[in-house]
Amino acid sequence: MKARVHVMLKDGVLDPQGEAIRHALGALGFSGVDGVxxxxxxxxxxxxxxxxxxxxxxxxxxxxxxxxxxxxxxxL
Known part of the structure; x- marks a missing residue:
């Protein structure tokens, strides 16, 4: 038997890695990404x-x- 666990930061917790991804996407020309x-x-x-x-x-x-x-x- 398999199980998949999805772990995410709670709302309101600063996500610096997500912000770095959002910034990098913008730098690569992907527009319209407001948050990650x-x-x-x-x-x-x-x-x-x-x-x-x-x-x-x-x-x-x-x-x-x-x-x-x-x-x-x-x-699963």
Missing amino acids: RQGKVIELDLSDGTSDDEIARMCETLLANTVIESYRIER
Whole structure:
């Protein structure tokens, strides 16, 4: 069984890497990009029967800094 965890900075948290990407896109001639939020995707290979609660505990313990980041679990 696989799960994909999407981790993003929460709204209101400064995203300097996203801002650098937005600036670089503008410098490369891509207009109309008003904002960029950068995040990470973590793909997990899990034993069958791993519960959503167990995956959430993984996220809250290690995979996401829940003070400044939110996460979303996607089962594949």
